[in-house]
Amino acid sequence: MKLFKAAIFLACMLVAAGAFAQSSAELKRRREKLSDELEQLNQEYQETASNKKVSLKQLNILKAQINLREEKIANINSEVRNLDNQISESNNTVRNLQSQLDQLKKEYAGMVLFAYRNQSAYNKLMFIFAAKDFNQAYRRLKYLQQFGTYRERQAGYIQGTQRDLHVKINELDKDKREKSNLLANQEKEKIELGKAKNNQVKVITDLSKQQGAIKQQQRDIRKRIAQTNRAITAAISREIEIARREAEEKARAEARAAAARAKAENREVAVTKPTITKSSTNSQVLNATPEAARLSNDFLGNRGRLPWPVANGQLLHGFGTYTDADGIRNESSGYEIRTAANATIRAVFDGEVRRVIDVAGSYTVILKHGEYFTSYSNLKSVSVGVGQHISTKQAIGTVAVDPSTGDPTVSFTLNKGKEFLNPKSWLADN
Numbered sequence: 522m523k524l525f526k527a528a529i530f531l532a533c534m535l536v537a538a539g540a541f542a543q544s545s546a547e548l549k550r551r552r553e554k555l556s557d558e559l560e561q562l563n564q565e566y567q568e569t570a571s572n573k574k575v576s577l578k579q580l581n582i583l584k585a586q587i588n589l590r591e592e593k594i595a596n597i598n599s600e601v602r603n604l605d606n607q608i609s610e611s612n613n614t615v616r617n618l619q620s621q622l623d624q625l626k627k628e629y630a631g632m633v634l635f636a637y638r639n640q641s642a643y644n645k646l647m648f649i650f651a652a653k654d655f656n657q658a659y660r661r662l663k664y665l666q667q668f669g670t671y672r673e674r675q676a677g678y679i680q681g682t683q684r685d686l687h688v689k690i691n692e693l694d695k696d697k698r699e700k701s702n703l704l705a706n707q708e709k710e711k712i713e714l715g716k717a718k719n720n721q722v723k724v725i726t727d728l729s730k731q732q733g734a735i736k737q738q739q740r741d742i743r744k745r746i747a748q749t750n751r752a753i754t755a756a757i758s759r760e761i762e763i764a765r766r767e768a769e770e771k772a773r774a775e776a777r778a779a780a781a782r783a784k785a786e787n788r789e790v791a792v793t794k795p796t797i798t799k800s801s802t803n804s805q806v807l808n809a810t811p812e813a814a815r816l817s818n819d820f821l822g823n824r825g826r827l828p829w830p831v832a833n834g835q836l837l838h839g840f841g842t843y844t845d846a847d848g849i850r851n852e853s854s855g856y857e858i859r860t861a862a863n864a865t866i867r868a869v870f871d872g873e874v875r876r877v878i879d880v881a882g883s884y885t886v887i888l889k890h891g892e893y894f895t896s897y898s899n900l901k902s903v904s905v906g907v908g909q910h911i912s913t914k915q916a917i918g919t920v921a922v923d924p925s926t927g928d929p930t931v932s933f934t935l936n937k938g939k940e941f942l943n944p945k946s947w948l949a950d951n
Contacts, residue, residue: 545607548600555593558835561861562586581928583721585835585859590714597707604700611693618686626679745881749898749932750854750941756876756887757894757939761803768809803938807892817891820870827869827948828914830897830933834860837930840943854941855896855934856948862929864920866897868911869933869948877903883921898932899923 562582808814838857872888872895879885884900888911901921905911920929935942 545600545603548596548603552593552596552600555589555596558833559586559589559593562589562835580721580724581837581859583717583724585837586717587714587721589835590710590717594707594710594714597703597710601700601703601707604696604703608693608696608700611689611696614689615686615693618682618689622679622682622686746853746932749880749885749896750934752878752880752885753887753894753896753898753934753936754939756878757936760875760889760894761806761938764809764813765801765806768806771809804892807938813891815891816871817893820890820893823870824947825949828867829858829948830866830869830895830931831858831860831864831920832867834858834864834931837928840941840945855932856944857930857932859928859930860920862920862922864929864931865916866900866918866920866931867914867916869895870913872911874905874907874909874911874917877905877907884918886917888917892938894936896932896934896936898934899930 562585808817835858836856837859838853840853840855842852866886868888870888870890872890874886875889875894876887877884878887880898883898884903885896885898886900886903886905887894887896897917899921900918903918905915905917911917920931922928923930933944935944935947
């Protein structure tokens with residue numbers, strides 16, 4: 522029973538260790554990715570810092586650095602918490618193994634003492650003949666026969682437990698060293714975070730001396746965003762009207778065909794209510810065909826798992842209200858993502874290219890996914906055409922450099938009909 526309980530305990534420890542390893546591996550992968558992105562940002566910042574004229578690009582890089590360092594510190598905190606849990610579990614395992622080892626050694630010592638006292642053939646015979654009856658004598662004889670085998674098995678248990686104890690102690694020491702390294706890394710990141718924040722204050726101070734030019738840049742940014750949003754909304758409105766006309770025309774064609782069949786068969790025409798009317802909602806119109814309805818359901822079914830429109834990038838502005846460097850509140854209808862120069866922009870889901878629009882010198886591509894639309898703005902080149910069917914992660918163009926900030930950024934918006942949705946709950950973790 523003791524061995525059975527020990528096996529159950531060790532099995533639970535192995536399951537917990539497996540879950541920890543999986544979580545730790547994911548956190549480590551994320552920490553390494555953040556380190557690579559920070560290294561890239563550091564190189565870009567050094568390039569911009571060599572320019573004596575302070576720009577919004579420097580400020581944006583610093584903001585991105587600060588966000589990434591804060592995320593990395595939070596990631597390290599999670600890793601440390603995981604290691605603390607693992608160290609605690611390892612300590613419990615070591616104590617249990619040590620207790621089992623002590624008990625096994627105590628039992629083995631008792632067997633050795635018994636064997637020593639009954640080592641002669643005379644003592645063994647006396648042990649058998651001292652039985653009360655024949656059955657007891659037989660059981661004592663079998664006991665002596667099995668005693669040696671049991672001693673060997675008990676010695677094996679002791680050796681196995683000692684090995685397990687040694688392995689677990691080594692794992693515990695490794696976890697403690699890893700925790701120490703993580704804490705040292707965390708302190709280093711906190712120092713770098715402080716430097717980045719100080720640099721941010723300095724850059725903002727320098728930028729304040731160029732308020733006229735900076736405000737003009739910000740006005741240009743807001744103007745371009747507003748133009749893009751208007752173009753997207755107008756394009757989606759046209760798509761809804763096209764879908765409505767197609768549905769109405771299909772209904773009329775079906776009615777004409779039904780009337781022709783009824784006339785040929787010399788019977789009255791059955792009056793059927795049209796599927797799409799003027800009172801139909803945008804959702805009903807866009808899902809009027811089985812293919813569109815299926816695509817809408819597939820898109821909805823992948824909520825939270827859609828890939829980002831770039832392989833690597835940092836979020837500059839999320840959905841909703843944000844405040845710029847001058848304290849001006851702005852509204853964002855989607856994600857503003859900073860990425861590498863000439864980065865490939867890709868589709869987040871299967872769909873059809875419905876619009877390629879030139880907005881203020883850069884391209885916007887609009888894809889239709891049933892009643893959902895995704896838009897990709899600030900592209901310098903486009904590799905797809907209107908009417909083309911696109912698969913998930915297929916390239917649709919390359920990113921352009923934002924003329925106001927000097928950053929390669931892409932604007933990504935997500936719509937259900939005309940309604941702009943927050944991409945956060947739709948895109949997978951980057």
